[in-house]
Amino acid sequence: MTHNDSPVNGQDNPSFLDLLNQLPPVPPAPELDAKPGTGRLAWLRAAWKESWEEGGFLYQRWEEVFQARHSSWHEVANWIKAAALFGGLSLIVLMLDTAGDIASAALKGLSAVPATGGGDGSGLWGTVDHPVRVFLADQATHLSVAPAALYAFWQLTGLLGLVGGFLGNAGARIAWLLFGIGSLAMIWSAAPAGGRAAATGLAALMWALASIFALRGLTLRPIVHNHPPQYQFNPALHLHAPLPAPTPADDDLGPDNIHPLQR
Known part of the structure; x- marks a missing residue:
């Protein structure tokens, strides 16, 4: 099978031109009309069947999909990687768009609640x-912000602090503590x-109960790590003793001032 693209990372890049090259030739128009069973539908049926035979375009693509289940990412065919990346990016964009719409609707719903309409x-x-x-409605009269916006921000801070603290985020737990105070x-x-x-005490108890989830796993005990030393000490004693200079080979009588006893 011929390919129009050069190999990348040792893999062939399939092209749809390969599928066109493998199709059987189209019969001339007179034969399509004269012979029964040689219409364009029969030609397409024959082309589909031939592409699924061993060595065909669709047959090889199916084999690559089947082998991808047992291969690493670098061994997967390039067209499968491209399709997976495109699908993943599309899913992420869809999720972000949906999350943005949900967050916008939630903020609008919170802002629509009047600050003094809580019964x-x-x-x-x-x-x-x-x-x-x-309190927020009274303070909003001295600020350039609506009471509903202050109340919505207060609710949103508490919700993010509770959820983020449950997930173990340090910043969310700090926000939860400031929210409670x-x-x-x-x-x-x-x-x-x-x-x-009584109202303040009741609020403190409710905040403490909610803190069981927001501050889950938080402890004030110091964490002590006992690790063995990473170095080794091997004492060794090194003695350096100077060696005497060797005596020349031709001087067996010692120094010049010493002579043997003569009779």
């Missing part, structure tokens, strides 16, 4: 939520004077 503060949640709404301060400031302590 009269009845119930456990109303006892905690209503003072926050009142700020919420307690707002409740203490805006709650009725007679039930201020």
Whole structure:
């Protein structure tokens, strides 16, 4: 089978021109009309059958797909890599677009909730939520921002801190701690004077229960790592003793001032 592209990384790049080259020749128009069973539909059927025979274009592509299950990424055919990358990028773009639409709808829904429309503060949640709404609405009168936007940002901060802290993100846990401290301060400031302590205490208990999930796995114990030393100490004693100079071979009597005893 011929290919129009040069090999890349030791692999042949299939081309659809190979499929056209393997197709049987098209009969002339008179034969298509004169002979039965030689119409264009029969020609396409024969071309399809021939491409699936051993050595055909579609047969080889199917073999590459079958072998890709047991091969590494570098051994997979290039056209399979391109198709997988294109599909993966398309899926990521689709997920990001969907996530953006969901986040936009959630923010619009939170912003549409009036900051002071949380009821009269009845119930456990109303006892905690209503003072926050009142505090934010009172502060928004001195700022160039709507009370609903402040309340939506307060809710979003708590949600991100709770979810991110559950996943173990350090920044999200810091945001969760600041969210709880700020919420307690707002409740203490805006709650009725007679039930201020009870409302703040109830909010502290609810925040502590939620912190079980937000601060999951957090410990104040110091982590001690006991690792063996990575070096080895091998004591060794090295003695350097100077050796005497060798005596010349022709001087067996020693130095010149020493002579043998003569009779």
